[in-house]
Amino acid sequence: MTGPLAGCRVLDLGIITAGAATSAMLADLGADVIKVESPGYHDPFRRWSGPGGADDSPFFRFTNRNKQGIGIDIKRPEGRAVFMRLVARSDVVVENFRRGVLAKLGIDYPQLRAVRPSIILASLSSHGEFGPDADRVSFGTTLEAMSGLAAETGYVGGTPTVSGRDLNYPDQVVAIFAAGMVITAWHAAQGRQGVHLDLSQRELTSFLLGERFVQGASGRPRGNADPLYALQDCYASRDNVWIAVSVEQRQLPMLAGLVADSAIGRIQDRLERWMATRTAEEAVEALAALGMASAPVRDGKEAAQGRGVSWWEAVGTLPDGSLAKGFPFQFEDEPMQLTRPAPSIGQDTAQVLQDLGGYTPQEISALRKDGVIECADA
Numbered sequence: 244m245t246g247p248l249a250g251c252r253v254l255d256l257g258i259i260t261a262g263a264a265t266s267a268m269l270a271d272l273g274a275d276v277i278k279v280e281s282p283g284y285h286d287p288f289r290r291w292s293g294p295g296g297a298d299d300s301p302f303f304r305f306t307n308r309n310k311q312g313i314g315i316d317i318k319r320p321e322g323r324a325v326f327m328r329l330v331a332r333s334d335v336v337v338e339n340f341r342r343g344v345l346a347k348l349g350i351d352y353p354q355l356r357a358v359r360p361s362i363i364l365a366s367l368s369s370h371g372e373f374g375p376d377a378d379r380v381s382f383g384t385t386l387e388a389m390s391g392l393a394a395e396t397g398y399v400g401g402t403p404t405v406s407g408r409d410l411n412y413p414d415q416v417v418a419i420f421a422a423g424m425v426i427t428a429w430h431a432a433q434g435r436q437g438v439h440l441d442l443s444q445r446e447l448t449s450f451l452l453g454e455r456f457v458q459g460a461s462g463r464p465r466g467n468a469d470p471l472y473a474l475q476d477c478y479a480s481r482d483n484v485w486i487a488v489s490v491e492q493r494q495l496p497m498l499a500g501l502v503a504d505s506a507i508g509r510i511q512d513r514l515e516r517w518m519a520t521r522t523a524e525e526a527v528e529a530l531a532a533l534g535m536a537s538a539p540v541r542d543g544k545e546a547a548q549g550r551g552v553s554w555w556e557a558v559g560t561l562p563d564g565s566l567a568k569g570f571p572f573q574f575e576d577e578p579m580q581l582t583r584p585a586p587s588i589g590q591d592t593a594q595v596l597q598d599l600g601g602y603t604p605q606e607i608s609a610l611r612k613d614g615v616i617e618c619a620d621a
Contacts, residue, residue, distance in 0.1 A: 245577045246273025251429055252599075253335040254279055254326075255310065258286045260414035261367045261421075261444065262339035263306040268422040269335070270309035271570055271579045277333075277595055278312045278586060279326065282617040285588060304585045305568035308561060312586025313595050314617025317348050321615045326350065328600045331358050335425055339367040342377050352439040362437045363428045367417050371443035381445070383411040390448035395455060397464040404464070413444040419571065420447050474498070477540060478515050484523035485540035488514070488530060497533045589617040 251274040255266035263278070263286065270276040280286055288303035316322035327350070330336065336355060338345060345351040345366075355362045366372060369381035376389075384405045387393040392412065397404035406412040421442050428438050449456070467476045467487075474490040490498055499510060502517040518526050523539050530537040541549075550558060559569035559581040570579050596602040596616070610616045 246271070246574070246579065248426065248429065249273035251275070251335060252333040253277065253337060253425075254329060254333050256336065256338040256340065257367070258339065259288055260302075260306060260411055261417050262337050263288065264414070264418035265339075265365065265367060265421040265425070266337045267306050267309060267568075268418065268571075269337075269425060272422070272426065274335070276310040277329070277591070277599075278307055278310045279317075280312065280314050280588065280617075281318070282314050282316050282589075282614065283318075289588075304565075307585035308567045308581055309583055310586060311591040311595060312589065313592040314589040315592075316615055316617075317350065319615055321610065321613065323349055325596065325600065325602075325610065325616065327354075327358050329595070330355055330362060332599055333359065333362070334429060335363045335365065337365045337367070337421070337425070341380070342368055342372060352437075356437050360437055361432060361435060363425060363432065363440065364437075365421055365425050365440045365442065367421050367442045367444065369413075369443070370445050372441045376445075383408060383413055386413040386445050386448060390445045391452050391455065392448055395452065395464060398466040399464060399468075401464065401466075413448045416447050416451065417442055417444040474511060474514070476511070478518040478526075480518055480523040480526050481520055482522045486518060486523055486526055487538050487540055489536040491535075494533065494535055498535065501529060501533065587619055589619045592616050592618040 248269055251269070253266055253269050253274045253276045255263065255276050255278045257263040257266050257278075266274075266276050266278070278286075286303060286307070288306060289300055291300045291302045315325050317326050330350075352362075352364045355364055368377070369386055370376040370379060381389070384393075387396075387405045388403065390413065393403035393405050396406075421440070424440050424442065428440060432438065469475045469489070472489050473492040473495050475488065477485045477487050480486055495510065498514065502510070502513040505513040505516040505520075507513075521529070527537050527539065539545075547558065556570045556573050557568075558566050561567050561581045561584050563584060565584065567581055567584070569581070573579060592611075593604075593607050596607050596610075597604065602610070607616070607618075611618050
């Protein structure tokens with residue numbers, strides 16, 4: 244692999260989005276990422292089925308491409324010994340278990356550092372390692388509620404709104420920040436000093452709302468409206484396409500002239516009636532001609548049709564031709580690539596244990612027979 248993390252080895256204990264997406268980004272940047280699952284507990288994303296059924300989970304494919312996959316029962320002393328042997332030859336461990344789980348497994352930061360003093364442990368959690376809520380169970384919904392985000396989202400007079408599990412905003416946010424922190428730590432340490440990175444999903448979500456806190460925001464949602472614009476909302480066109488429109492104060496006279504034939508009333512009502520008599524294409528072209536920001540509201544299928552025309556990197560293609568989540572940015576000289584699909588269960592266990600752990604085929608066979616490791620069928 245090439246890229247800024249070439250030569251960096253990552254043991255990925257991450258599950259769902261937060262941990263697994265962090266490691267996927269590290270893999271994109273050139274790190275050698277080894278996804279570690281337990282024979283008794285696979286990444287739940289494997290079960291979030293897609294169009295093809297239980298074995299076709301886009302969530303798992305998107306957050307685990309470019310990785311190798313192994314199975315180790317770390318709850319057992321023999322499995323923990325196997326894992327620690329891999330730690331001794333790795334640079335980074337990524338995890339997003341519930342707080343306290345690593346200590347119970349005997350693989351918390353002090354234990355990892357005893358084996359590999361330069362190890363970087365990236366811990367992604369709902370509320371961070373410390374504080375009154377550290378042990379509290381949370382999901383995306385409760386994190387958005389506690390961070391202040393849900394109170395800012397929705398319509399006037401409506402209930403707080405959360406992004407839902409298919410987006411899970413706090414997970415997406417922490418994965419980007421965590422990858423950046425790992426990159427910084429790895430380049431700064433250069434194998435000389437380890438560090439435990441403590442990343443709170445709630446705190447990062449709140450950070451992105453910092454301006455609202457400083458303003459003393461009341462937490463009352465405004466819907467699509469924005470006080471910086473004279474008019475901002477979505478309107479339905481004649482062909483039943485929603486159009487997002489933002490109009491600056493200085494543009495109101497021009498808008499009034501454009502919708503003058505739509506009867507008397509508030510400018511918002513006149514624009515709504517005007518929009519209902521035109522197709523989406525006609526409406527957007529007319530508004531754009533006056534320099535007003537407007538665009539059709541696209542669903543996922545429609546947005547995907549813009550690949551290679553309106554956007555390029557958000558979705559990529561694997562060697563087998565299937566699609567997977569792409570990249571939030573790209574390098575010109577050495578572009579990031581999707582080189583391998585998400586691993587099947589235990590796909591690379593034997594090879595990794597032999598090449599990295601120094602285990603013999605006989606030892607690997609014995610570990611598999613005892614249920615300490617999980618290997619893919621030959």
